Amino acid sequence: MFDCMEALGLGPRQLYDVTSHGACMLRKASPFFAGLDTFAWTSSASVQSVETQSTSSEEMVPSSPSPPPPPRVYKPCFVCQDKSSGYHYGVSSCEGCKGFFRRSIQKNMVYTCHRDKNCQINKVTRNRCQYCRLQKCFEVGMSKEAVRNDRNKKKKDVKEEVVLPESYELSGELEELVNKVSKAHQETFPSLGQLGKYTTNSSSDHRVQLDLGLWDKFSELSTKCIIKIVEFAKRLPGFTSLTIADQITLLKSACLDILMLRICTRYTPEQDTMTFSDGLTLNRTQMHNAGFGPLTDLVFAFAGQLLPLEMDDTETGLLSAICLICGDRMDLEEPEKVDKLQEPLLEALKIYARRRRPNKPHMFPRMLMKITDLRGISTKGAERAVTLKTEIPGPMPPLIREMLENPEAFEDQTESNDTARNKHISLSKKKKTNAKENVTEQNQIEFAYILFLWLLLLNIVSCLTFFFNL
Template sequence: MSFINTQLQPFCQDFTIEDNEEEEQTDDEEPKFCGVCGDLAKGYHFNALTCEGCKGFFRRAIKRSSPLQCPFLSKCIITKNNRRSCQACRFRKCQTIGMRKEMVMSEEEVQQRRIKIRKRRLRDTLMQLSAQQEKAIEELLTAHRNTFDFSHFKDFRPMDITIASPIDLDQFMNEAYDPLHSHRMDICAPAGITSYDACLLFPSSSPSPSFYFDKDQTKGKTTVFTALPHFSDLGTYMIHDIIRFSKSLQAFRSLTIEDQITLLKGAMFEIMQLRLNMVFNAKTSIWECGPNSYYKDDVMRAGFQSVLVEPACKFHHTLRNLGLQEEEYVLIQGISLFSPDRSGVQQHHLIDQQHESLALVLKTYIDSKRSGPEKHLLYPRVLACLTELRTMTEEYSKQMLQIQDIQPDDISPLIKEVISKDT
């Protein structure tokens, strides 16, 4: 209540309502004159073009308890100079030009209007970004721009595109898989693929079998996750950038090292997806990462299953279609990073304060910078996307651990550290 009173106080001082009816101002440059006394008129009042003086007079006359009487012959000519001489004839002239008494508001209506005006002014003030909020956005923007550039992603292992696509392999395994046996089976290769033997692996945590095959028995086993080395390099590259992004924020640096690690591990997948969404082409469903482009089949060839890939693609379409601005993207990254509900967080109060502060900045930014009726739905839609990201994070960690069990040498130590459960 004290916060509201503080905000309202500037509006309560020297605040008067000059008029208590809806006015229609004239925008023409040509001067207009009052229909009652001939003085300069600034707009329509009570349904007639009048000056400010006759507007106030009509309002007061309507509220009088006693009737007005002309001391002469009720034929007074009202002018700017003598309009105060005869109230009765002036009032009659007001009615003659069309001023309507039913348009004069009661005292109760005046008070209600005053409250509405104060609330509107307060809302308009709260919708403006403060200097501190502007500074928070600038800090996030600077940190983001200094740590988000796929053009430097060059020293990576290329994706092996000579082996069947994930769709081919799924079809192949459905045809070849015998649920009664989990041992090696001799099977024929799909059309266009060199003959090989397949070996099925059944991780206990996975409802569906993960597998690898012998590309050449003389050279040893090659996993089916042919794009995994490349995506491991890409993920490592992005993790380094996100760490630098986080370390650029003063509020993050002020936390203990333990909480910094906890927040980074908890938000890493979410921030990666938010950044990837900024380069996602919703029309082609392709992530355009500088000189490299990726489609969802590439992600599946890295070992990720459709239970994660399909919701992720839907998420990227949904978020991208919101048409977020760069400022909104970086604020969402900050909100995700400073999540006080991450398991193992110690400085909960400080992190919660930063989380709430950034959420308010995002809400204020949308209210002050956006236009149109859709802006009122943008903030809750963004929050819904963050909730969806949190759900996908759990599935991502689960699948990464499965992939690591099958193909551990192709997962970088940094990624292993991020997906590890211990802090």
């Protein structure tokens, strides 16, 4: 079996070093004495095995690493043309449109378009009209079934995910913006705790078409509130840098939105009442009789939906500013500039809301969704104002009437108003022209009269000279 073997006798605890080339040490208990016999042996098979391994090791030369595959490039998002993150629900889409479509289907959301249901959807305008965005998702081929199947798959294979806490800190510029907006809001809209509440018993127990006493009080307070909203707008950074026409357009378009948002933040659910800026507190019936009419329950429902958001004054101010400075309003001269002013407001509200509620990341999108609800209420409010004109004995207060001339809600009415305004301007110009003509004519008459007197005086002098010469 062995090519060679050499037995060496060893004494107790005595060790021999065998260093012959290719030899191994083999210790074995001796049956004849208590020591150990050490056998030095070499095996041709072992040597052959070692040589084979050495040869094979030399032959294994590491090859150069293959280049990594190029990253996959997807087509732009079919919905908004933003950068795509892959194929979701059947089409190439970005993360934003993927999440929007999934939430809309899972929650059975019903959206409303406040225009002609043909809004342009791109990465800048995609958040402005949820109705048209969802329709665009369907048009490009997103599948409802894919959302349902994805949801069922997640239910079957639930894996615990480790969510890393995100750090939300406002930059210096955003911190300054938040402080300015918050200060502007608080100085133009006192909080509920700062008001001394008082009530009235006028028509508090039953609904009537219109309580003229309550209407007079409500219209007076609304006029004051509109003035405060204009003051709030002028304090917003960058607002006064817009053209005068754009400032007026934004105020007229968003005034009713902000008015509704402000009154709804002063809702007291325990008494089902709302409090105005002077402390006047009205219940649901009195609000109906003050002029809200069929709009009352819709406004109170919206106020109830605001309660879970638990917005503070800063968030209410930022949301009001976002409502106001919005580039999708009609007839803007510089919509891109308005959009640019709105971007830091959106970022500030997102970071502030996340910092205030670290465990509720969904609060920011829920706040933005309230803007859509506000626009719906404002549209119905403008419609209510039209019917209200037939119920009140006198004219609508001028400032309220001016603010309710909303071009988005009443295009035809605005056109007629513009026509009337143009006629008025033309008439004014005509009157001015006539006045100038009258002034010119009067001057000519005066000049002729003076000339006549001068000629008369010359004649008298000539006559006297002739008389004295005689």
